[in-house]
Amino acid sequence: MTIERSNPAGLHPTPGYHHVTTVQADTLIYLAGQCPLQASGELAEGGLAEQTAQVIANTLTALNAAGARPEDVVRTVIYVASSDRGELSAVWDLLTASELAPAFTSASTLLGVAQLGFPSQRVELDVTAAL
Template identity: 60%
Template sequence: MTHDTHGDKLTLLNPPGLHPTSGYAHVTIAPAGRTAHLAGLCPLDADEHVVGPGLDAQIDQVVANGLAVLAAAGARPEDVVRSVVYVVSDQSGVLAAAWERLTASALGPAFRTAGTLLGVAALGYGGQLVEVDLTAALEG
């Protein structure tokens, strides 16, 4: 079993017999304490407009929004214990490219823990191509 501890907060596990991952953990264990459950991070600017054009620009806005809300909660990307990424596509190459851009970003450490990547038909805003849900462990 691969076991990795990040600071005093998280234990990441990859049990034997399960498929290898692309950098995330099958299991994330956070110590008892408080958590922050963030609303879906959408690619909206401060005026509630979907940014663009294209998936890359939207991912960059989601990253900026994610860093801002984590900071407001007193957390960092390294404190994220669970992520769910929604991408409007049924193409595995598009999903993989979105994952790679997210994991290479300043928000990247948030995606090393337990997570899910989903291709979906549509999201809540017209033209929206990506949304990210995060849960973070907080101090005390």
């Protein structure tokens, strides 16, 4: 498998992700949106930081179960239930400072949305990996 990440001339600089991720792989892995739910099914207690930490833990567990690592991630979409750009940036900072950080060097999108699927849910992460 090969993954090539690039930022073509003529596109704006990024805070760590790449505009283009090109993949030649035998296997693609699509994770369901990883939510801040604990194994018990309960929402992680606390605010945005604690929910983001749970999303990171859940994503690492799902990738591991599929035989993948954060370095194998080729696309992420981050959803934050907020219209506050500071909160979106805070989630980005938490993700890119975590063990999952290599996943965010690939093509990545960060979105503020009106609401997510579970009551009081603030963060969700959609991930595609390649092996």
